[in-house]
Amino acid sequence: MEMEGDRELVERWRAGDRAAFERILERHEQRVYAACRSLLRDREDAVDVAQETFLQAFLSIRSLTDESHLAGWLCGIALTLSKGWLRRTIRRRRLWERRPEPPREGPASEELPLEEWLQRLPEDERIALGLRFHAELGHRDVAAAMGLSVAAAKRLVYQGLSDLRTMMRQEHLL
Amino acid sequence: MNHEEEFTEVVDALQSRYAADRLPRPLREGVLRRLDRRTVMKKSEWIAQIAAGALLVAGLVLLFAGNQAPVVEEVAVPSAQGSEATRLEDLKREIARVKEEIRALKEELARPEQPPPKPRPPSSAKVTAVAGEIGLVIISVGRDDGAAEGQNYWIHRKGSFVAKVVIDRVDRKWSAGKIVYKQLEPKIGDDVDIEK
Numbered sequence: 001m002e003m004e005g006d007r008e009l010v011e012r013w014r015a016g017d018r019a020a021f022e023r024i025l026e027r028h029e030q031r032v033y034a035a036c037r038s039l040l041r042d043r044e045d046a047v048d049v050a051q052e053t054f055l056q057a058f059l060s061i062r063s064l065t066d067e068s069h070l071a072g073w074l075c076g077i078a079l080t081l082s083k084g085w086l087r088r089t090i091r092r093r094r095l096w097e098r099r100p101e102p103p104r105e106g107p108a109s110e111e112l113p114l115e116e117w118l119q120r121l122p123e124d125e126r127i128a129l130g131l132r133f134h135a136e137l138g139h140r141d142v143a144a145a146m147g148l149s150v151a152a153a154k155r156l157v158y159q160g161l162s163d164l165r166t167m168m169r170q171e172h173l174l
Numbered sequence: 175m176n177h178e179e180e181f182t183e184v185v186d187a188l189q190s191r192y193a194a195d196r197l198p199r200p201l202r203e204g205v206l207r208r209l210d211r212r213t214v215m216k217k218s219e220w221i222a223q224i225a226a227g228a229l230l231v232a233g234l235v236l237l238f239a240g241n242q243a244p245v246v247e248e249v250a251v252p253s254a255q256g257s258e259a260t261r262l263e264d265l266k267r268e269i270a271r272v273k274e275e276i277r278a279l280k281e282e283l284a285r286p287e288q289p290p291p292k293p294r295p296p297s298s299a300k301v302t303a304v305a306g307e308i309g310l311v312i313i314s315v316g317r318d319d320g321a322a323e324g325q326n327y328w329i330h331r332k333g334s335f336v337a338k339v340v341i342d343r344v345d346r347k348w349s350a351g352k353i354v355y356k357q358l359e360p361k362i363g364d365d366v367d368i369e370k
Contacts, residue, residue, distance in 0.1 A: 022202060022206070025201060025202055025205060026200070026202065029197055029200065029201045029202075030196065030197050032201075033197040033201075034192070034195075037195060042345070043195075043198060044198075044317075044345060044346050045345075047197070047198060047199070047201070047204075050197070050201055051201050051204040051205045051208060052208070054201060054205045055205060055208050055209055055212065058205075058209060059212070089343075114187055114188070114191050115191070118191075129188060130192075133185065133188045133189055133192055134188075134192040134195070154177070157177075157178070158177045158178075161177070161178065161180075161181040161184050161185065162181070164181075164184045164187075164188070165181055165183070165184045168183070168184065168187070
């Protein structure tokens with residue numbers, strides 16, 4: 001059986017077919033999670049915001065004008081909600097960082113440098129790289145999610161890769 | 175033009191890092207649960223709107239009747255003001271009755287949506303950070319231990335009551351609570367128990 005495209009699923013979703021929404025949820029949940037992770041360091045926070053993203057998407061499906069860019073639209077909602085989440089929790093986070101023991105589950109130690117380098121990048125470059133290589137979006141969807149032109153999105157991806165390469169060379173990893 | 179080809183090693187490193195960061199569990203259950211909760215809220219709002227509409231119509235009918243009737247009453251009954259007051263009282267009673275119905279309906283709709291009770295957190299919880307200036311404490315129980323927003327906890331030290339906190343943020347391994355009452359300043363290492 002031919003796999004149903006996003007456009008058909010959105011049409012069914014708009015007609016009130018909840019199964020179509022669930023299908024979209026399964027298809028795009030990893031992408032949306034990846035978009036949240038480009039801003040949120042805590043995995044559980046990213047899961048919470050990813051859930052909220054689909055809820056908001058369900059309630060505001062009318063605002064989706066181009067069904068072929070569903071992934072970019074969903075990731076755009078995820079970025080907006082992640083930024084809001086960061087704003088709301090900043091005070092808690094500051095307090096949390098004062099804790100005597102560091103309980104955060106971090107990546108494996110050999111991955112730490114890359115993680116740290118990513119955190120050193122400007123926020124928009126980090127988001128662009130996350131959307132491009134973690135959420136695996138095309139440049140047009142990266143642009144849609146970030147509210148940029150395609151050329152600007154490509155430029156950010158390029159700049160992010162270039163900055164990362166500079167850091168890796170400085171550490172003699174390349 | 176694809177600039178990414180210039181950065182093969184960087185892209186490989188990134189993809190390897192991102193491949194290890196997968197969604198820890200499917201979102202479906204959580205999203206649908208939130209969606210159902212929101213739908214029930216919508217239903218209750220809808221019912222409230224119908225009730226409010228009915229109330230408005232009833233009020234208008236009563237007012238209209240009140241404006242029509244005095245033509246006769248003013249002539250026939252000298253105490254027309256008393257009659258108006260009675261209608262006003264009737265209207266107030268009707269408003270109170272409909273409000274009560276709305277409240278009962280909201281309660282009825284909210285009841286099945288309450289999540290199943292979570293396991294009680296262990297009694298060995300400790301205070302792990304304190305920010306007295308903003309009235310916050312961090313305790314060593316989180317969502318994994320059954321902690322939830324809105325729970326009340328007692329902080330005590332060597333058997334003496336220290337403070338009461340209400341949880342307002344829960345992470346997997348820790349929670350942040352707002353101090354609502356205190357006899358002593360909470361300190362790191364104080365014992366924490368859920369309110370019985």
